[in-house]
Amino acid sequence: RAFTAAPIPEAQLMTLLEAARWAPSCFNSQPWRFLYARRDTPQWDRFVGLLTPENQAWARNASALVVVVSNRLMKDPDAASGDAWVPSHTHSFDAGAAWAQLGLQCTLSGLRAHGIIGIDMARARLELNVPDHFRIEAAIAIGRQAPIETLEDGLQRKEHPSVREPLSVIALEGGFPPA
Numbered sequence: 001r002a003f004t005a006a007p008i009p010e011a012q013l014m015t016l017l018e019a020a021r022w023a024p025s026c027f028n029s030q031p032w033r034f035l036y037a038r039r040d041t042p043q044w045d046r047f048v049g050l051l052t053p054e055n056q057a058w059a060r061n062a063s064a065l066v067v068v069v070s071n072r073l074m075k076d077p078d079a080a081s082g083d084a085w086v087p088s089h090t091h092s093f094d095a096g097a098a099w100a101q102l103g104l105q106c107t108l109s110g111l112r113a114h115g116i117i118g119i120d121m122a123r124a125r126l127e128l129n130v131p132d133h134f135r136i137e138a139a140i141a142i143g144r145q146a147p148i149e150t151l152e153d154g155l156q157r158k159e160h161p162s163v164r165e166p167l168s169v170i171a172l173e174g175g176f177p178p179a
Helices: 008-022 046-047 053-059 091-109 121-129
Strands: 033-039 066-071 074-077 085-087 112-116 134-143
Touching: 008 033, 008 091, 033 046, 033 091, 046 053, 046 066, 053 112, 053 134, 066 091, 091 112, 091 134, 121 134
Parallel strands: none
Antiparallel strands: 033 066, 066 134, 074 085, 112 134
């Protein structure tokens, strides 16, 4: 959560989003869309304002904020014409793959990315003109890492790796055990 508040050139942000663009998706539907604002641009304050107050406190120091949305509909792969749309079962899964690619590219580029679900979803839908058939997935703060001491005490205590479930809990050969 500790960012330096340095701006990010648009070309560098586009490199990160280019990595996300190449993520796999069901029938190559590419349901993700990346709505973004860079620090020191006219859109910045609006994007920061869409976050919950707790997230605004630290994310306002990022270089960019990206809101990831995914299309709940995809072109029917079985239709003769490309005009038929059907529900996409994998839109969120596919958008998650794109976010993972973006996060990896951030790390390769010497940047940090932090996912954020603390968003005013109703305001984001309205203010960012998100169509009804798109789901707002999350926001991402991107920037250069600052020293942990730049965060207030409560946030400093959160800056450690999250505990992960052991493989024995998440990897189940043959399925779940019988109930």
